Amino acid sequence: MKPSVILYKILPDDLLARLEQHFTVTQFNRLTAENRPAFLQALEHAEGLIGSGGQIDKAVLDLAPKLRAVSTISVGYDNFDVNAMTERGIVMMHTPTVLTETVADTVMALILSTARRVVEVANWAKSGQWKGSVGSDLFGLDVHHKTIGILGMGRIGLALAQRANLGFNMPVLYNDRQANPAVESRFNARFCDLDTLLSESDFLCISLPLTPQTHHLIGKDQLKKMKPNAILINTGRGPVIDEAALIEALKAGTIHGAGLDVYEKEPLAPDSELFRLPNVVALPHIGSATHETRYNMSACAVDNLITALTGTVEVNCVNAQVLAK
Numbered sequence: 164m165k166p167s168v169i170l171y172k173i174l175p176d177d178l179l180a181r182l183e184q185h186f187t188v189t190q191f192n193r194l195t196a197e198n199r200p201a202f203l204q205a206l207e208h209a210e211g212l213i214g215s216g217g218q219i220d221k222a223v224l225d226l227a228p229k230l231r232a233v234s235t236i237s238v239g240y241d242n243f244d245v246n247a248m249t250e251r252g253i254v255m256m257h258t259p260t261v262l263t264e265t266v267a268d269t270v271m272a273l274i275l276s277t278a279r280r281v282v283e284v285a286n287w288a289k290s291g292q293w294k295g296s297v298g299s300d301l302f303g304l305d306v307h308h309k310t311i312g313i314l315g316m317g318r319i320g321l322a323l324a325q326r327a328n329l330g331f332n333m334p335v336l337y338n339d340r341q342a343n344p345a346v347e348s349r350f351n352a353r354f355c356d357l358d359t360l361l362s363e364s365d366f367l368c369i370s371l372p373l374t375p376q377t378h379h380l381i382g383k384d385q386l387k388k389m390k391p392n393a394i395l396i397n398t399g400r401g402p403v404i405d406e407a408a409l410i411e412a413l414k415a416g417t418i419h420g421a422g423l424d425v426y427e428k429e430p431l432a433p434d435s436e437l438f439r440l441p442n443v444v445a446l447p448h449i450g451s452a453t454h455e456t457r458y459n460m461s462a463c464a465v466d467n468l469i470t471a472l473t474g475t476v477e478v479n480c481v482n483a484q485v486l487a488k
């Protein structure tokens with residue numbers, strides 16, 4: 164008999180067919196309040212889970228006594244209780260690498276659109292206000308040759324350093340838990356402490372995971388250390404920044420602007436001040452949202468689950484210690 168798995172995301176037809184070759188699939192398009200009771204009930208027989216979004220905490224896991232593997236269609240996995248999985252020997256898989264370049268492109272889009280006020284000025288023109296050449300009230304800031312500070316020099320941080328340094332001649336500063344010699348030799352990047360990163364960066368770009376250590380790493384005190392003409396970009400996870408403190412800093416002119424893809428609570432409330440501030444570009448968590456990359460993430464997650472339940476896991480496992488058990 165094929166193992167039972169729960170899919171909680173819409174997959175392209177060919178990938179659904181690949182999943183169904185190996186498993187009996189119970190499908191939910193996504194997790195909602197409406198389908199939660201049915202989802203929780205289906206957990207009783209599930210050996211695998213695949214999807215994205217939603218909180219998969221210990222209470223949910225406890226309803227799945229047969230669960231052996233979880234495959235998230237994302238690189239971030241902060242919405243899963245990985246410790247509880249590890250204790251039970253459940254393998255946790257994710258999709259690094261396939262989205263790295265696309266997310267780094269999104270960071271560049273946020274840098275350029277905030278510094279050059281792309282959205283604001285395009286809307287101004289569209290609204291019929293373009294009567295002659297624009298005045299200094301609509302000028303932006305240069306990007307090229309400015310200092311980029313990268314907080315979290317992992318896969319995405321490195322792809323960003325490449326774009327910024329080789330493409331835009333930007334000196335690179337970075338902070339991470341450890342130095343990255345490859346990024347230093349390839350892009351002449353300089354490792355520094357967080358305070359130096361805050362005070363010397365023209366563009367401070369966050370590509371950190373959400374962990375207990377990174378939660379509210381950037382708050383009022385840190386924002387005060389930034390340059391008044393600096394721009395803060397966050398494509399990591401929203402709760403890395405204290406959002407209330409950021410809104411205050413943007414209103415007070417403590418920093419020049421922000422480009423955001425992630426928020427403390429998603430979807431961001433329609434009445435959030437972040438949508439109204441002219442010095443903010445607020446995207447709806449689209450860091451990896453291209454046709455090609457979203458397909459590749461789904462394909463990677465499907466293969467991850469097949470490997471975890473029917474083969475030998477060699478890559479993309481976040482709790483490799485369970486494999487040794």
Ligand SMILES: NC(=O)c1ccc[n+]([C@@H]2O[C@H](COP(=O)([O-])OP(=O)(O)OC[C@H]3O[C@@H](n4cnc5c(N)ncnc54)[C@H](O)[C@@H]3O)[C@@H](O)[C@H]2O)c1
Nearest residue numbers: 239315316317318319339340370371372376398399450451
């Ligand atoms: N906006 C989006 O759509 C989107 C898309 C992909 C990834 N992400 C987020 O970006 C994160 C990074 O992705 P990645 O593939 O580059 O991951 P990664 O693991 O390669 O890089 C993360 C880096 O952060 C560093 N780090 C962790 N904790 C730290 C701390 N306390 N202080 C300093 N550095 C610390 C790690 O050492 C690592 O180098 C993901 O975890 C996810 O949350 C968002």
Ligand SMILES: O=C(O)[C@H](O)CO
Nearest residue numbers: 236237238239240451
């Ligand atoms: O972590 C990721 O892969 C993105 O944020 C999409 O959820």
